[in-house]
Amino acid sequence: MSAFLSHVDQQLAALKAKKLWRQRAISRPLPNALIERNGQVLLNFAGNDYLGLSQHPSLQKLEPQSVAGATASPLICGHHPLAHALEQELAQWSGFEESRLFVSGYQASLGVIPALVGPGDTILCDRLNHASLIDASRLSGARLRVYPHRDMERLDDLLSRPSTGFKLVISDSLFSMDGTLAPVDQLLDLCERHDALLYLDDAHGLGVLGENGRGAPECFLLSPAKRQRLVYLGTFGKAAGQGGAFVACSHALADWFTQSARSYVYSTGLAPAHCAALRTCLHLIKQAQPQRSLLNEHIQTLQTLGQDLPWGLVPSDTPIQNLLIGEIEPTLRLSELLLEQGIWAPAIRPPTVPRHQARLRLSLSAAHKRQDIEKLAQALHEAGHSLR
Numbered sequence: 001m002s003a004f005l006s007h008v009d010q011q012l013a014a015l016k017a018k019k020l021w022r023q024r025a026i027s028r029p030l031p032n033a034l035i036e037r038n039g040q041v042l043l044n045f046a047g048n049d050y051l052g053l054s055q056h057p058s059l060q061k062l063e064p065q066s067v068a069g070a071t072a073s074p075l076i077c078g079h080h081p082l083a084h085a086l087e088q089e090l091a092q093w094s095g096f097e098e099s100r101l102f103v104s105g106y107q108a109s110l111g112v113i114p115a116l117v118g119p120g121d122t123i124l125c126d127r128l129n130h131a132s133l134i135d136a137s138r139l140s141g142a143r144l145r146v147y148p149h150r151d152m153e154r155l156d157d158l159l160s161r162p163s164t165g166f167k168l169v170i171s172d173s174l175f176s177m178d179g180t181l182a183p184v185d186q187l188l189d190l191c192e193r194h195d196a197l198l199y200l201d202d203a204h205g206l207g208v209l210g211e212n213g214r215g216a217p218e219c220f221l222l223s224p225a226k227r228q229r230l231v232y233l234g235t236f237g238k239a240a241g242q243g244g245a246f247v248a249c250s251h252a253l254a255d256w257f258t259q260s261a262r263s264y265v266y267s268t269g270l271a272p273a274h275c276a277a278l279r280t281c282l283h284l285i286k287q288a289q290p291q292r293s294l295l296n297e298h299i300q301t302l303q304t305l306g307q308d309l310p311w312g313l314v315p316s317d318t319p320i321q322n323l324l325i326g327e328i329e330p331t332l333r334l335s336e337l338l339l340e341q342g343i344w345a346p347a348i349r350p351p352t353v354p355r356h357q358a359r360l361r362l363s364l365s366a367a368h369k370r371q372d373i374e375k376l377a378q379a380l381h382e383a384g385h386s387l388r
């Protein structure tokens with residue numbers, strides 16, 4: 001066997017020994033917050049389908065003419081009229097001058113962040129930023145400085161240090177693993193004071209935050225002047241129930257990304273069928289006020305019913321609710337006990353979260369019913385007794 005293959009075997013064996021090996025299950029989302037997983041139908045608390053739109057009947061009725069693929073970069077001939085219309089609708093809805101579509105949020109950040117900064121510039125990242133933001137920052141070649149989670153004093157201090165190039169602050173809006181919110185208004189104040197730009201990843205905020213689901217910029221009532229310093233990432237893999245992403249910004253920056261965001265320039269445009277589905281999703285998100293209210297009720301119900309569990313719920317008023325367990329083995333065991341009750345809530349382990357912070361990440365959706373939340377709370381209480 002080649003040295004490389006035996007090295008891979010050793011690495012896999014080491015991961016298994018540490019209970020850090022990950023495996024996929026064949027999974028198919030079903031209506032009513034259910035999921036079929038390796039043939040078993042379970043109540044799903046693992047997805048990010050916050051508004052329950054992924055199974056909406058209007059998505060089954062898409063026009064057959066929109067099914068063809070894109071087959072080229074948007075710069076060659078892959079910028080379909082449906083993509084163009086979607087970009088314009090997204091820019092208008094999110095309150096920016098323009099937008100650009102990407103096949104995923106990960107790809108958007110890998111293209112846009114290195115287009116904004118490079119060697120000689122400085123990136124300032126929240127410690128809990130999503131992996132895609134960290135990878136994109138490294139790819140850019142800019143100096144990377146990390147500030148403690150939501151610590152604005154420390155960020156101010158780092159931004160005050162003398163530096164030559166441009167400064168880019170990067171943050172999740174709603175942090176994917178802790179469910180906490182970034183102080184977006186304070187981030188923008190600091191950017192203004194230190195002549196920096198903010199790249200805000202609103203993957204989990206879009207559709208959920210703000211009175212009309214327009215995400216963090218609406219939730220923080222950001223004025224058009226404030227948005228001048230903001231490059232906004234929205235993704236469609238969570239509340240929009242699909243997949244894909246867009247970056248919204250000023251005309252000039254959108255034009256710049258068309259020239260220099262390599263994952264945009266050198267990748268096939270979004271398939272027209274996908275664009276058609278996303279236009280429908282955008283329409284549904286605009287009308288999803290009842291789902292947002294129901295989601296908030298579910299959050300409160302879980303917080304109330306989860307009060308005296310043996311493990312603390314990380315404080316969060318968002319659909320991402322975490323039970324912090326700490327070590328890997330009991331977290332895996334808890335997830336297994338829930339599975340026996342027909343509930344899918346996977347253990348989240350390092351390196352996705354820091355060491356000794358293994359947890360159950362419970363993701364709530366408007367597709368859940370109150371009884372589903374009650375069933376979850378009941379199962380957690382029972383598991384708490386049997387693990388004691």
Ligand SMILES: Cc1ncc(COP(=O)(O)O)c(C=O)c1O
Nearest residue numbers: 104105106130176201203235237
């Ligand atoms: C905060 C955050 N940003 C970005 C991404 C990546 O988005 P996508 O799944 O569209 O690549 C994710 C998704 O998993 C995420 O949670």
